Amino acid sequence: MKNALALSAFASTIMLASVTPVTAASNPLEVRDVLELTVLAMKGDQQKTLAMLNRGNAVLRHDDLYVYCADAQGRVVAGLPSMIGRDFAELKDKTGKEFGRYVLANASEGEFGFTGYYLPKPGGSEEFYKEDYFTKIGDLTCGAGYYTTKTE
16 A cells, blocks of 8 residues: 555656746755655655666756665665766765765665765766755665755
8 A cells, every 4th residue: 555655646746747847956845855756756666766767757857956876785776877886985075075975874764864065067077065865765875966056
């Protein structure tokens, strides 16, 4: 019954999102909603959801908003194509912050963590400040973030 409800909620959200205009830049509430939707979808069908994340489903990835996931070994299994297969724990920003290691170490099932770091926007090379929500979903650690004009 839980899986049916999760899939129903996911399908309804996808249909709603397809008629809702997408903003040019993501915001904290939108990012949190997308991550919560990902959690529901993963609980319904993890493999299908990972495939949707990697195909760039418009609900789960648009503009500068995307969901990423790393497996139990820390390898990125979903997200931007340039990140797939990389060791998430090895990622550092321009200040030396090991944000990948931090996310992997602090993610907890049923809770949302929060962190900030510098990262290039998709398709770019200049690093901008990004704030992420992250969580654990079974053996995966997943997160999503938004770029901001703030600094640490």
